[in-house]
Amino acid sequence: MTVFRHILWGYELTYPDHWIHQEVQDADAFVATLDALEPYYSGPDAGQLLVRGEWNWQRQLIEPVWNHHIGMLAGMMGAKQVGSAPWKLGEAVGLEAEIVLPKKDNQRLWTGILMKDFRVLHFMVTHPKEARDQVEPVLTKIISSLRFPNRILGSKASPEGLPLPPGYKPVDPKSILTDVSDPENWRAYSGTSGIGALQAFYLREVPIHNWEMEEYAPFPGPSELGFARLQLRRGTLKIMLGMLPYDPLGAGTITPSSPANVVFKIT
Known part of the structure; x- marks a missing residue:
């Protein structure tokens, strides 16, 4: 397993050695193949995890941050929310939701946010619906490995x-x-x-x-x-x-x- 450490946002994730980490604009992507970053790629190794940090200096409550996140996502994807549920990993707390995409779209979309002190991490998982049994356990394990170490060496x-x-x-x-x-x-x-x-x-x-x-x-x-x-x-x-x-x-x-x-x- 490979440990990814984000020296700026101060978190780490562990992912399989054969997977790939790639920076995508202001987010970090984790995929089994670079082809999975292409829209509507449907190969057997399809699926991706995107993680993006946000600075919450006001320490806003999680609900308005979540509502803004969901509103942006719905606007981009033409998606509908199917309710949200509390989410907690270690000391980080937040919300998660399964998102319903238009019927013509064969993709599954899950999203969640976690808050730790001034930091908010946005997570988004997408993959073809038929690939869920193969990719969901791997992505769940990567997300569950989230840690916020007191210090990340390298600066x-x-x-x-x-x-x-x-x-x-x-x-x-x-x-x-x-x-x-x-x-x-x-x-x-x-x-x-x-x-x-x-x-x-x-x-x-x-x-x-x-x-x-x-x-x-x-x-x-x-x-x-x-x-x-x-x-x-x-x-x-x-x-x-x-x-x-x-x-x-x-x-x-x-x-x-x-x-x-x-x-x-x-x-």
Whole structure:
């Protein structure tokens, strides 16, 4: 069995060695073959599990989060809900439902969400109806393996000892910030992870790296900052860290799942 660890959202799943993990936009897919990612693939190894994280800084109750999730899903799939049921895995709680698709569709659709502190994980399972006996036990076992370890190894740190998300590269601060008058006190890292996932990463990793968090302004949030901000201290060293969302298409549209760069000022 292979263990998948999401270093940003802070969870892990175990899946069969012959299965494949693939990133699909802002979600993680688990399939027996890449063909299973194709719409309406009906081979003997059809079926997929999609997992997507969401940052719930307000700690909304599960019901409004669920209603929004189901509404989005129904709109995309033309589906009808057949009621929902409570769902619990370890310390995570949520709801699940079997979804009725239009009669012309031969697919089975199951979905669920689980909430753990500020994190919400969205699960979606699809497969041909005739493949249920073969694929459902495997998918159920993968989902049931969900864990939220206290620490996931693999993150690197800046020279100042600040944790860095995977895939982020150092860049000139002026390439991200246009009003830097003291660039020697600034550091900048460019990457493509969503701003919600970055907030999950830093709120978990900051205390592990022995930083004290003095202030946290979430994004989206009650302030009009337009980005997420952390005020950190370790001994006499103080850092103001910002996670700055951007639109990779250049249209200026920013959402709670937009990618973000990381910048911080040392004082």
